[in-house]
Amino acid sequence: MNSTNNLPLSRLALSSKSSPIREMANLASQYEGDDLVSLAIGEPDFTTPSHIIEAAANAAKGGATHYTQNAGFLELREAISQKMLSENKAIFDPVSEIVVTNGAMQALCFALLATVDPGSEVLFPTPCWPNYFSQVQLAGGKSILVKLPQSNGFQLDSDLLIKSITKDTAAIVLNSPNNPTGVVYNRKAINEVVTAAADNNAYVIADDVYEGLIYEGDADSIVSYVDHPENILVVNSCSKKYAMTGWRLGWLAGNKDIIAAATKLHQSTTSSASSVSQMAALEAITGDQVPINAMKKEFQSRRDYVVNRIEKMQSVSCPKPNGAIYAFLDVGSLDGSDSDIAKRLLMDYGVVTVPGSGFEAEGSFLRISTATSIEQLKLGLDRIEQMLENELN
Ligand SMILES: Cc1ncc(COP(=O)(O)O)c(C=O)c1O
Structure with a gap:
């Protein structure tokens, strides 16, 4: 059944909106197959520890x-x-x-x-x-x-x-x-x-x-x-x-x-x-907390890596993330709204992030997720650095 009809939808159904995080993921899916680095995912990339699955x-x-x-x-x-x-x-x-x-x-x-x-x-x-x-x-x-x-x-x-x-x-x-x-x-x-x-x-x-x-x-x-x-x-x-x-x-x-x-x-x-x-x-x-503590340690190393890289970049910064799996990059020095910047970063540099406006942030921000490997983080941050160099100099 793939046709629509004239049957009414409730007011609630009509007024419900998709999460802005999903919207960015949907846009990124159009570029699937390209060499994308996803820094948008808000969930741990690890598989559930095996003792829990067992x-x-x-x-x-x-x-x-x-x-x-x-x-x-x-x-x-x-x-x-x-x-x-x-x-x-x-x-x-x-x-x-x-x-x-x-x-x-x-x-x-x-x-x-x-x-x-x-x-x-x-x-x-x-x-x-x-x-x-x-x-x-x-x-x-x-x-x-x-x-x-x-x-x-x-x-x-x-x-x-x-x-x-x-x-x-x-x-x-x-x-x-x-x-x-x-x-x-x-x-x-x-x-x-x-x-x-x-x-x-x-x-x-x-x-x-x-x-x-x-x-x-x-x-x-x-x-x-x-x-x-x-x-x-x-x-x-x-x-x-x-x-x-x-x-x-x-x-x-x-x-x-x-x-x-x-x-x-x-x-x-x-x-x-x-x-x-x-x-x-x-x-x-x-149960056994050793694998759980190891995941946390890995998230901390990634956080440290991302914060260090951001500190060395020109004209951007982020508040220190003392927890969670995100860095909130202030990109106010770039032209346009943060949605425009996120789209440019996706289309021209192949990096997926979520614009801060999706989180009702004042200013211009990109949320970077650390729920991916250091290698992917490095690649993504290299590309962000490249964008800054191209657009600011
Ligand atoms: C702030 C916040 N609260 C709640 C949730 C949902 O968590 P759960 O997977 O347990 O439903 C998320 C998921 O990303 C979140 O970021």
Whole structure:
């Protein structure tokens, strides 16, 4: 069936937009077969460590092929609770305060659906990952963007955020380490934002997906920074730290009312996360950490390589990415918008990046992903250097 007809689409379907990250990937796909260097991918290039794959295969062979509890296997929730206690100094009851989800995306969606009413506002310090906005739209809410100034290295500015809180603010979403900048937000500012949100009966949704990839300091979550974390909803997943994007396994931790609501949302959407993926996650969290630490070390070396190269280039810079898998290159010295620059870089030099405007960044930026080999990074950065030389001299 390949013809369209006149049957109506819902308003939601008509108004939903594709992620700007996807748009760049779609454009790049037209150049497939050319000698492209992709610095656009936001997922680890590593295969999931083999002990995790084996644990999942054994679990499936052993009968873990049925529906699980809506909130997920209790054993996995206990492991998550233990991880949050030991790494984040946060106490969440595995029975009533944690729900296992299909990736962080579903945890975010549940958190927003459970807190946002039509007309409610959700605050986002930007630059940020744009996929949040359509989820707010699904919940009937309004995304309010609070532009963090580049002059402060895109650090969290608590004053700016607090000024934007209104009586309609339902939640504030904080993502640290941040996609696209790699910046780790400072504790004092986080504490101030969380306190102001609590004073205004608003939640803080902590998107911790890059929490396991902090290079200066230990794994850390917003929830461990604050004295009274009652209004914090923690979103996390196995995707980035354990190289498990395709397993679609995440979780939401928060107060028991929210978790009960999220568990009911499971009943009306996907029932639960996949049983096999849950068993893989159990092994990821409780099993051998040597291969996991090795991946993190490799990401750190790549980060160091990219930052060093950028420091040596003329007329460009990036805020220091203390975490995640990105460098956010300021290309304001080049002509045109960052979308134009990203297109020129793709078409004339064969390098795929994502323009910063896709993340609502003020200024002109390209997001460079470090989720590829040093050889590919070298090739990509050589070409960017060539473009700078050609266009600036
Ligand atoms: C900031 C941020 N949050 C959430 C996600 C989604 O994570 P998951 O694969 O666990 O759904 C991503 C994926 O790129 C991300 O960058």
